[in-house]
Each structure stands twice: as C-alpha cells, then as structure tokens.
Amino acid sequence: xxxxxxxxxxxxxxxxxxxxxxxxxxxxxxxxxxxxxxxxxxxxxxxxxxxxxxxxxxxxxxxxxxxxxxxxxxxxxxxxxxxxxxxxxxxxxxxxxxxxxxxxxxxxxxxxxxxxxxxxxxxxxxxxxxxxxxxxxxxxxxxxxxxxxxxxxxxxxxxxxxxxxxxxxxxxxxxxxxxxxxxxxxxxxxxxxxxxxxxxxxxxxxxxxxxxxxxxxxxxxxxxxxxxxxxxxxxxxxxxxxxxxxxxxxxxxxxxxxxxxxxxxx
Numbered sequence: 001x002x003x004x005x006x007x008x009x010x011x012x013x014x015x016x017x018x019x020x021x022x023x024x025x026x027x028x029x030x031x032x033x034x035x036x037x038x039x040x041x042x043x044x045x046x047x048x049x050x051x052x053x054x055x056x057x058x059x060x061x062x063x064x065x066x067x068x069x070x071x072x073x074x075x076x077x078x079x080x081x082x083x084x085x086x087x088x089x090x091x092x093x094x095x096x097x098x099x100x101x102x103x104x105x106x107x108x109x110x111x112x113x114x115x116x117x118x119x120x121x122x123x124x125x126x127x128x129x130x131x132x133x134x135x136x137x138x139x140x141x142x143x144x145x146x147x148x149x150x151x152x153x154x155x156x157x158x159x160x161x162x163x164x165x166x167x168x169x170x171x172x173x174x175x176x177x178x179x180x181x182x183x184x185x186x187x188x189x190x191x192x193x194x195x196x197x198x199x200x201x202x203x204x205x206x207x208x209x210x211x212x213x214x215x216x217x218x219x220x221x222x223x224x225x226x227x228x229x230x231x232x233x234x235x236x237x238x239x240x241x242x243x244x245x246x247x248x249x250x251x252x253x254x255x256x257x258x259x260x261x262x263x264x265x266x
Contacts, residue, residue: 002114006248007255013199020245027109030121031240034105037125042098043232047225049090100135104128104172106243111173134171137178162197163189169250188253207242211235
C-alpha cells in the first residue's frame with residue numbers, strides 16, 4: 001500500500017514529486033471534477049475581477065504616477081483607486097478562503113488513494129465544504145499573523161508562512177479546528193524548519209514556474225472573460241498536482257515526527 005511507502009522513512013522532496021506524479025495521474029478524473037465543481041465559480045469570479053481591473057487601469061500612466069507625487073496623491077484620493085483596492089481585496093479573499101477548498105478536496109483524494117480507501121470526488125468535496133467555516137477561521141487568523149509579521153521587517157512574516165504551511169491539510173486530513181490546525185502545523189515544522197523551508201521553496205518555485213509558463217501560453221492577446229477563465233481553469237487543474245505533492249509531504253512529515261516521538265518514549 002502506498003501509505004506504507006510514505007511512512008517508511010523521511011522522503012526527499014524529489015521522491016515526493018515522483019510519487020505525486022503517479023498519484024495525480026491515477027486520480028486525474030476525480031481531480032478534474034473537483035476543479036470543475038469548485039474551480040468554475042471561483043475562476044469566474046477571479047476572471048471578472050481581473051478583467052475589470054484591467055479595464056480600470058487601461059488609461060492609467062503608471063510611470064507618470066510614480067514620478068509625480070501630486071498625481072499619485074490625486075489618484076489615491078480618487079474613486080478609481082478605491083474601486084481597484086476593493087477588487088484587490090476580493091482577490092485576496094478568494095485566494096485565501098475559497099481556493100483552499102480545492103486543495104482540501106485534492107488532499108482527501110490523495111490520502112484515500114494512499115490508504116486504499118474509496119476515492120470519491122463528491123465525498124471529498126462535501127467534506128471540504130463541511131469544513132469551510134473552520135477553514136475560514138484558520139485562514140483569517142493565519143492572514144492576520146502573517147500580515148502582522150510582514151509589517152515588522154518582513155522576516156517574521158516569512159517565518160510564520162513556514163510554520164503555518166500545513167494548516168489546511170491538518171483541517172482536512174486530521175479534523176483539526178481553526179486554532180488546533182495552526183498549532184499542529186507549527187508542531188510538524190518544529191525541529192525541521194530548515195528542511196521545510198527548502199522543500200516549500202522548491203515546491204513554490206516549480207508551482208510558480210508552471211503557472212507563469214501556462215499564463216504566458218494561455219493569456220496572450222487581448223484579455224476577455226472567456227480566455228481568462230479558460231486559462232485559469234487549466235492552471236487550477238495543474239496546481240492540483242502541487243496539492244498532491246504537499247499532501248504526501250504532510251503525511252511523510254507526520255510519520256517522521258510520530259516515529260521520533262515513539263523513540264523518545266521508549
């Protein structure tokens with residue numbers, strides 16, 4: 001069983017990537033269904049906001065605003081700035097509180113596959129949705145903590161990002177509450193901070209590169225709701241691979257920490 005391989009020893013990040021590829025391809029149909037069910041409404045909202053912001057900023061001369069303090073002050077006092085800021089806030093809310101529903105569903109599919117349990121996209125999505133309130137609470141606290149850390153010399157914010165790396169997975173896979181998921185993530189990272197930083201940086205770099213390249217390939221020419229939406233949907237399906245990667249990383253880290261705790265007890 002795959003879970004036995006995951007729990008056998010501490011895995012290298014590229015081993016995890018290879019295992020994730022097999023899991024992802026084996027469950028691609030279920031993952032696409034999740035991307036359709038959750039991704040369609042989320043990506044429609046994101047596309048609407050992106051196109052709206054693009055239209056609002058079409059006539060802005062950014063270089064002139066940056067070089068002219070008076071023009072910048074007038075822009076910041078204008079209704080246009082308030083509207084653009086509102087759109088930005090909407091994007092942040094969608095990304096931090098709605099996109100994780102997809103991540104949680106993919107995490108459940110991955111763990112079920114690894115443990116030999118029945119893989120059902122419908123059940124995974126229903127479970128993710130049922131934990132939405134817990135997710136929103138944890139995401140809100142996480143954003144406050146990370147945002148506060150970023151204000152104070154940036155470094156504390158980056159540290160918090162690492163320590164809270166696993167909280168979404170703790171909510172979905174171990175039924176942790178809002179505060180419990182955050183503390184559990186800290187527990188998994190503690191003692192493995194540098195390893196977590198390196199692994200998370202590699203995962204993020206690959207994820208960003210794939211998203212960037214797909215964006216270049218799919219979002220060329222004039223932006224419209226249809227083209228932007230289709231590009232975002234394809235990117236969502238691709239991003240699910242990295243949710244599989246982090247799920248395996250999470251389960252492997254759990255196994256390593258549990259084994260270390262058992263050795264200490266003995």
